Every structure is written in C-alpha cells, then in structure tokens.
Amino acid sequence: MGKGHIRNHIRKLRFFHNEMTQQQLADQVGVTRQTIIAMEQEKYSPSLELAFRIARAFNVPLEEVFSYEFQDETNIRKDS
Amino acid sequence: MSYQEKNITVSLVNFVLILGFYLFRVFQMLQSGSFNSTNVFWLWGIIIALAVIVTIVATILTHIGSGIIQAIKTREEPRIEDIQDERDQFIDLRGTKVTYLVSSIGSFLSMLTFVLGQPPLVMFTLLIFFGVLAQILGDISRLYLYRKGF
Numbered sequence: 377m378g379k380g381h382i383r384n385h386i387r388k389l390r391f392f393h394n395e396m397t398q399q400q401l402a403d404q405v406g407v408t409r410q411t412i413i414a415m416e417q418e419k420y421s422p423s424l425e426l427a428f429r430i431a432r433a434f435n436v437p438l439e440e441v442f443s444y445e446f447q448d449e450t451n452i453r454k455d456s
Numbered sequence: 457m458s459y460q461e462k463n464i465t466v467s468l469v470n471f472v473l474i475l476g477f478y479l480f481r482v483f484q485m486l487q488s489g490s491f492n493s494t495n496v497f498w499l500w501g502i503i504i505a506l507a508v509i510v511t512i513v514a515t516i517l518t519h520i521g522s523g524i525i526q527a528i529k530t531r532e533e534p535r536i537e538d539i540q541d542e543r544d545q546f547i548d549l550r551g552t553k554v555t556y557l558v559s560s561i562g563s564f565l566s567m568l569t570f571v572l573g574q575p576p577l578v579m580f581t582l583l584i585f586f587g588v589l590a591q592i593l594g595d596i597s598r599l600y601l602y603r604k605g606f
Contacts, residue, residue, distance in 0.1 A: 377598040390491050403572060406541070407541035407542070407543070408458065408460075408539060408541050408543075408544070410460070410543075411542075411543045411544075414605055417605065418605075419604070419605020419606070420543050420605055420606065422542070422543075424540050426542060
C-alpha cells in the first residue's frame, strides 16, 4: 500500500477571508497559533473534528480546505 | 518557539543538570569509598526533591519570563498560549510513551544486575539513573516532534 499525504489551502483561504490572521483563525477554531502554523506548513494533519471546524470558519465544504494526495509505490496520482 | 516548547526546553535543561549532578555525586562516592546505603538513599531523596521543586519553580519562571519578554516585544498585554490543544496533547502522549519505554527497559536492566549477583545498591543507583534518563529522552522526543512535525 502506498503512502498518503494531506494537503490544505488554509493560507490561501485566510487571505481571501479579509486577510484573516493565524491568531484569529486559531481563536475561532480553539487551537493555538502554533498549530495553525504547523498545519499551513503541512507538518501536522488535524483531527477530523478540527478539520470540520476550520472548514466551518471559512464557510466552505471540507474538500475545499483539505485534499488527500495518494502516493503509490510505482506512480503518483492525485485524489481530488 | 511556542510556550510549550519553552517549557519542554526548560525541563530538559533541568533534568540534564540533575543527571549531571547525580552522576558526579555517584562517581565521587565510588572514588572516596563512601558508596553505601545511607549515602545512596540520601542522594535518592535529593534527586527526587530537586526534580519536583526545580520543575515547579522553572515552570513558574518560564511563565513569568515569557510574559515579560512578550510584553516588551509587543508593548501589549501578554498573551501566553498555555492551553493544550490536540497537537500538544498528541505530542505529549508520544513523549510519555518514550519516557515509559526507556524507564521500563531501565527498570528491567537494573533488576537484571540484582539477578546477576550485584548488590542492591547498584540496582537502586541504576533505577534513578534510568528514571531521569527516561525523562530527558521523553523531552527530546517532544521537542523533535514540535520541530519536525508528524
């Protein structure tokens, strides 16, 4: 079985939501700013609950914030 | 560096100093021929008391120090992110796992010396050594996870 990687568009969505700061988003979803930074740098994949809270903060469906990239051993294909 | 990382770094420095003091005292005892139960248990008490008191004092000082530095930098009311969110809890859990693993292996090795005919004092000396070492390795793994991500 190949390896998966969760990608996100949090930085872009923040920009399009009146340039929302990391701290504002962190306060809205109930985590620390460090966790938002780690997610934007794709160093941390959030729990399902936090992912839904982030999507709700931007008022968009979950798939618009997160996407799952599947890396096969032989070839790489994108799930969108 | 986040508040949690600062706390872990302070704890790591404390336990490295405590381990250094412990090893220094044990080697001193071995060299002077005073490696006996009275001295070893006195050292046990000192190490446990130091670990508890220094950790509490260091946590308070980190909290106050972070607040002062932040207030100077931003010229605003200090805002310390001392809440633990899901990422902090997960990292803490992974660190605790490392601590338990090292302390379990350490306890096993310490008891093995007893089985192999060494005096009980060797076992007690190794037990506290592995206890402090486990805490250090747990802190290192926490810092690594904060830096590298997962």
